[in-house]
Amino acid sequence: MRGQVLGVDTRTGDGIVLGDDGRRYTFRPRDWADRGEPAVGLQVDFETDQSRALSIFPVPGAVPVRPAVAVAHPGGAPVANDRNKYIAALIAFAFGPLGIHRFYLGRTGTGILMLVLSCTIIGLLLSVPWAFVDMIRYLIMSEREFASRYSRITD
CATH class of the missing domain: 2.40.50 (OB fold (Dihydrolipoamide Acetyltransferase, E2P))
Structure with missing residues (x-):
């Protein structure tokens, strides 16, 4: 059939x-x-x-x-994965405390929070480990899970 x-x-x-x-x-x-x-x-x-x-x-x-x-x-609801987990991990490694990787993945609320936190020393003490954990999560996450969590294209 x-x-x-x-x-x-x-x-x-x-x-x-x-x-x-x-x-x-x-x-x-x-x-x-x-x-x-x-x-x-x-x-x-x-x-x-x-x-x-x-x-x-x-x-x-x-x-x-x-x-x-x-x-x-x-x-x-079907979606297409238009984001790459390795790019997200690289951005988290390079610019993590600024939250740029969060903006890349469409998480603007937490991206703004990380950006504001990085303006102070105490905030940096929070946002640096946060970005490192995000980087590790992206790298060990399966492609399917990454697509279902972070895809920005919707039908």
Whole structure:
């Protein structure tokens, strides 16, 4: 059967395919038979077993309707990851106490707080370790978790 990927959970890799018959079928990462990851909007060919999609392959020449790195927030709204965790970690390392990395990731409230804190010696004693912890968190965070937390593109 043919269908379209509707969404993919960023934490588990589970997803939903809308079949050409109008029914929704769930899948797990092991059901994805192609290299790479499913993309929201991608046309796929799959076998069914009740409400499960199995042996899922992308339709040759099919282009996802949404960006290829599209993932879903726990609420289900798809987003594309337009931020890089290594860039964020580099900015946190170089300009951490000023909170520039927070602005880069769209966290303007805490970015302003770090900027204001860095104006005093006591504030620097707080913002330097804060920036270092942020840098380490970005580096050890998975790509999926980083995308779900810090993506700025919404549909």
